[in-house]
Amino acid sequence: MEVTLDAGVPQKPGVLSELMKSFSIAIKDMKIYYFKPAILIFGILFPVAIFFAFTVGRNVDASALFPGLIALTLFFSTTTVGPFSMPWERLNRTFERILFAPVSVSALALGKTISAVVFGLIMSVVPLLLGILFFGSRVSNAWVLFLGIFIGNASIANMGTLISTFGSKQPQNVMLLLNLIRLPMMFMSGIFVPIFELPHWARIVSWFSPVSYATDLIRCGLGFKDYFGPLISSLVLIAFGVLLFLACVLRMTAWNRGD
Amino acid sequence: MREKESGTPALEALNLTKRFGSVTAVDGISFSVEEGEIFGFLGPNGAGKTTTIRLFLNLTRPSSGEARVFGLDSVRNSIEVKSIVGIVPDVSNVFSEISTTANILFTASLYGIGRKERMSRMQDLLETMGLSEYSEKKAGQLSYGLKRRLAIAMSIVHSPRVVFLDEPTSGLDVSSSREIRELLRNLKYHGTTFFLTTHNMEEANELCNRIAVIDRGRIIAVDTPERLRREATEAQVIQVEFNRVLDENEQRQLVSLGPFHKIVPMKDSYKLFTGDPEEAIECVFHFAFSNDLRICGLNTLKPTLEDVFVKLTDREASFGSHA
Ligand SMILES: Nc1ncnc2c1ncn2[C@@H]1O[C@H](COP(=O)(O)OP(=O)(O)OP(=O)(O)O)[C@@H](O)[C@H]1O
Ligand SMILES: [Mg+2]
Numbered sequence A: 001m002e003v004t005l006d007a008g009v010p011q012k013p014g015v016l017s018e019l020m021k022s023f024s025i026a027i028k029d030m031k032i033y034y035f036k037p038a039i040l041i042f043g044i045l046f047p048v049a050i051f052f053a054f055t056v057g058r059n060v061d062a063s064a065l066f067p068g069l070i071a072l073t074l075f076f077s078t079t080t081v082g083p084f085s086m087p088w089e090r091l092n093r094t095f096e097r098i099l100f101a102p103v104s105v106s107a108l109a110l111g112k113t114i115s116a117v118v119f120g121l122i123m124s125v126v127p128l129l130l131g132i133l134f135f136g137s138r139v140s141n142a143w144v145l146f147l148g149i150f151i152g153n154a155s156i157a158n159m160g161t162l163i164s165t166f167g168s169k170q171p172q173n174v175m176l177l178l179n180l181i182r183l184p185m186m187f188m189s190g191i192f193v194p195i196f197e198l199p200h201w202a203r204i205v206s207w208f209s210p211v212s213y214a215t216d217l218i219r220c221g222l223g224f225k226d227y228f229g230p231l232i233s234s235l236v237l238i239a240f241g242v243l244l245f246l247a248c249v250l251r252m253t254a255w256n257r258g259d
Numbered sequence B: 001m002r003e004k005e006s007g008t009p010a011l012e013a014l015n016l017t018k019r020f021g022s023v024t025a026v027d028g029i030s031f032s033v034e035e036g037e038i039f040g041f042l043g044p045n046g047a048g049k050t051t052t053i054r055l056f057l058n059l060t061r062p063s064s065g066e067a068r069v070f071g072l073d074s075v076r077n078s079i080e081v082k083s084i085v086g087i088v089p090d091v092s093n094v095f096s097e098i099s100t101t102a103n104i105l106f107t108a109s110l111y112g113i114g115r116k117e118r119m120s121r122m123q124d125l126l127e128t129m130g131l132s133e134y135s136e137k138k139a140g141q142l143s144y145g146l147k148r149r150l151a152i153a154m155s156i157v158h159s160p161r162v163v164f165l166d167e168p169t170s171g172l173d174v175s176s177s178r179e180i181r182e183l184l185r186n187l188k189y190h191g192t193t194f195f196l197t198t199h200n201m202e203e204a205n206e207l208c209n210r211i212a213v214i215d216r217g218r219i220i221a222v223d224t225p226e227r228l229r230r231e232a233t234e235a236q237v238i239q240v241e242f243n244r245v246l247d248e249n250e251q252r253q254l255v256s257l258g259p260f261h262k263i264v265p266m267k268d269s270y271k272l273f274t275g276d277p278e279e280a281i282e283c284v285f286h287f288a289f290s291n292d293l294r295i296c297g298l299n300t301l302k303p304t305l306e307d308v309f310v311k312l313t314d315r316e317a318s319f320g321s322h323a
Helices: A015-033 A037-055 A062-078 A081-091 A095-100 A105-134 A142-164 A171-187 A200-206 A210-221 A230-253 B049-056 B078-084 B100-110 B115-128 B144-156 B174-188 B201-207 B225-233 B248-257 B277-290 B305-313
Strands: B011-020 B023-033 B038-042 B064-069 B085-088 B162-166 B193-198 B210-215 B218-223 B236-242 B260-265 B270-274 B295-301
Touching: A015 A081, A015 A105, A015 B100, A037 A062, A037 A081, A037 A105, A037 A171, A062 A105, A062 A142, A062 A171, A062 A210, A081 A095, A081 A105, A081 A142, A081 A171, A095 B100, A105 A142, A105 A230, A142 A171, A142 A210, A142 A230, A210 A230, B011 B049, B023 B049, B023 B064, B023 B210, B023 B218, B038 B201, B049 B064, B049 B162, B049 B193, B078 B085, B085 B144, B100 B115, B100 B144, B115 B144, B144 B162, B144 B174, B174 B193, B174 B201, B193 B201, B201 B225, B210 B225, B218 B225, B236 B277, B248 B260, B248 B270, B248 B277, B270 B277, B277 B295
Parallel strands: B038 B193, B038 B210, B085 B162, B162 B193
Antiparallel strands: B011 B023, B011 B064, B210 B218, B236 B270, B236 B295, B260 B270
């Protein structure tokens, strides 16, 4: 046996070491989950199909539909990986593997979120490129567009991680819960109809959906009229992201109380 | 951070208790394990073995009491504890979708082991655990025994000071079990402390320096395997059936006649616990003759683990409330 013993006093790992662990968790998730059919169906096919179901036949310029399509793809793709992987790993008890190791709950939640964000980023770029290459979409403010896609993913991914901590260990139940939340949210986030065209009450409802702010940034970045403005949208998205992340950490910390 | 003092036990349970609703899985147990020991936790299904391990790793919280690893509290210092312990759980929960090497490398990264070091440890472990030829295979395609070896490799990749093994050979065939035991014996020479659960008496006997017998959440004996075995031989059983039922007085009389520890009435026979079955059988014949009874059946039974438990759970009681 060649493995040597690291005798000595155990130490709490530093922040950098914790970050590296988050990345390891994320990379492991990428290898395992990105190509699972369920992820691809719920993450991409589903939003694209829904989008066309609600927009085909409307008498608008194709490029005007793209901010909504990009936002919807972002929303669905970034919230799919977590709610799929977590119950799957709890069911197979591989999730415990991570709990065996000296990994803080925040590093764990961050790892789960990073894998979701990367998936969301890749997927939201696809409709963006399609729009630019084939449907005459035009980037009028690259920074705002970047903020929308980047902060949008980073913030909304935490919603997926949070949902993944609820419900049973059965992936299909968590997916059901996820879609029960996502489907209504989809209609109150300015995806199909810009927020300023909504009735007064619906506009107020849209303030409570982080997706509204991502949609708004993407609209603005692609040269369409915005509703909140880039600054407010970015700040609110960050606030949502932080709150959702803290909620994840709280939920995960409580996991060893029950069983 | 507490300094490592010599004399700090590797593992220590202080009145450790875990309740799940109305079920008390672990019921106020206390024990300590010295560094370098192989400590066995021997008990039947549902005794609380897995729960005890989970308490040490803070995978579940104690209802009361404390679990300590080298003086570190499992709840308050859980991250530090986890960095010096390894665990082989009762199910080989490897990541089926990725390769053997990817499983080991990922686990190593969770312990903060640098990239170069990870690679070299992975190579060593593949060799030690006899996994080299399966290194690129998806872990899900490995046989049951190979998965268990991979799980062991993953549990020691960070060179832990304490390794918990939850029924490491259950479900394995005879030769895989032997290989695993061989591997464990080799690891033992490095001063690592082992905490091993099993319901296999022979395995505990073969591997452990000390064994705790646990039943329904309580430790009912802690001793060396030799001494426990002596207890076990005292728990030999003869089963006898007479042509009629004995009353309490007669039962008492029978026990007082010979080298019996205990009589347990069964459906239509009696189990007699004894350290000397030959002498005991003579006494049974004698008793039958003098009480005008006929013997309809007589069997000597090898002591099962359960018999040892029966004996350990109520040493002092001689009369069978324990049917
Ligand atoms: N998460 C849980 N929720 C409720 N009850 C539990 C839980 N985990 C264990 N128990 C109960 O606690 C008791 C001890 O279980 P434990 O798994 O520790 O036993 P064990 O000795 O490991 O048994 P086995 O040999 O079957 O593995 C059992 O009665 C079990 O049903
Ligand atoms: Mg068990």
